[in-house]
Amino acid sequence: MEGRAAALGAGTVLNALATGSGAAFGIDVEARATVTLDSDAEGIDGTIAEDPDGDTALIERCVALATGRWGDGEGGAVRTDSDVPLAAGLKSSSAAANATVLATCDALGLTVGDGSAGTGNAVDPAVDVTRLEACRLGVRAAREAGVTVTGAFDDATASMLGGVTVTDNASDELRSREAVDWDVLVWTPPERAYSADADVARCEAVAPMADLVADLALDGRYAEAMTVNGLAFSAALGFDADPAVEAMPHATGVSLSGTGPSVVAVADPDDPETDPDRVADAWGDRPGTLRRTTTRNDGATIE
Numbered sequence: 001m002e003g004r005a006a007a008l009g010a011g012t013v014l015n016a017l018a019t020g021s022g023a024a025f026g027i028d029v030e031a032r033a034t035v036t037l038d039s040d041a042e043g044i045d046g047t048i049a050e051d052p053d054g055d056t057a058l059i060e061r062c063v064a065l066a067t068g069r070w071g072d073g074e075g076g077a078v079r080t081d082s083d084v085p086l087a088a089g090l091k092s093s094s095a096a097a098n099a100t101v102l103a104t105c106d107a108l109g110l111t112v113g114d115g116s117a118g119t120g121n122a123v124d125p126a127v128d129v130t131r132l133e134a135c136r137l138g139v140r141a142a143r144e145a146g147v148t149v150t151g152a153f154d155d156a157t158a159s160m161l162g163g164v165t166v167t168d169n170a171s172d173e174l175r176s177r178e179a180v181d182w183d184v185l186v187w188t189p190p191e192r193a194y195s196a197d198a199d200v201a202r203c204e205a206v207a208p209m210a211d212l213v214a215d216l217a218l219d220g221r222y223a224e225a226m227t228v229n230g231l232a233f234s235a236a237l238g239f240d241a242d243p244a245v246e247a248m249p250h251a252t253g254v255s256l257s258g259t260g261p262s263v264v265a266v267a268d269p270d271d272p273e274t275d276p277d278r279v280a281d282a283w284g285d286r287p288g289t290l291r292r293t294t295t296r297n298d299g300a301t302i303e
């Protein structure tokens, strides 16, 4: 019994570490998972293709929770390969968890689809598991594996459903989801920052700014929201705001993504003031990698 799935990386509109409210958007970078189940196998053996010494607890927990809930507790193996760099602020753990849960559903022969938004209820009788149910299971695995502060339901829904999602991470509720079509430029410095190590108290200190960002996001003003978010959380987490200031004249929005270190700029193709090439020029001499991509509105898929 083998299953395969892919899920999206994401950029940040609102970091949830201040208040528990968060928002993120899916981008065209993917993590893929292959799951092989065996009723006779004891335990689950995980491998991360790009990082053979990486911690596989999250993806193993995802398979165990999924077979416990929808199967007969089968064991087996899970392997991820990913274009989303680890610990870079681009939601690698959410993408890996979503891809793994969906690949496990695929290996179990289950049909995955969408129920009514926000509830996770399977309204289509042909659907065994909704993507929101699968997403919530991945968030539970992330909490149990200790790789998240709030559960990161914002990142997980953006990765699973695509588009911009606004969530309450305390209750794992989806408050809104909307499609967006932006060009995206990502600068990833060479250093890495694990979300679980972030200074939560410093983030909580900027809670009034996070409330303002949440209001903007719920009003559909995502790009302005992410720019305010970036300034507030760069200051709180000790990241340089210069890349954001350099991008601002040429971008619709720009923010530190997650707990960093990546910075993500977005350009609305209908906005004549924006020019991703000029953002790329402004960031061109910085160490690390520059990635040109786009938003995605389709989310995670079984392959």
Ligand SMILES: Nc1ncnc2c1ncn2[C@@H]1O[C@H](COP(=O)(O)OP(=O)(O)OP(=O)(O)O)[C@@H](O)[C@H]1O
Binding pocket: 031, 048, 054, 055, 056, 057, 058, 059, 080, 081, 082, 085, 086, 087, 088, 089, 090, 091, 092, 093, 094, 096, 147, 148, 193, 194, 195, 196, 258, 259, 260
């Ligand atoms: N591609 C992957 N395959 C398997 N496990 C992964 C993968 N990416 C992340 N993880 C797991 O999640 C843990 C945390 O990773 P990471 O800090 O990248 O997650 P994150 O919270 O999504 O951060 P970021 O937003 O910075 O990417 C890793 O130590 C690993 O256990």
Ligand SMILES: O=C(O)C1=C[C@@H](O)[C@@H](O)[C@H](O)C1
Binding pocket: 012, 014, 015, 016, 017, 022, 023, 091, 147, 148, 149, 150, 151, 152, 154, 155, 195, 196, 257, 258, 259
């Ligand atoms: O670990 C977490 O709870 C989070 C990490 C970052 O990606 C944040 O951007 C997200 O809002 C929450």
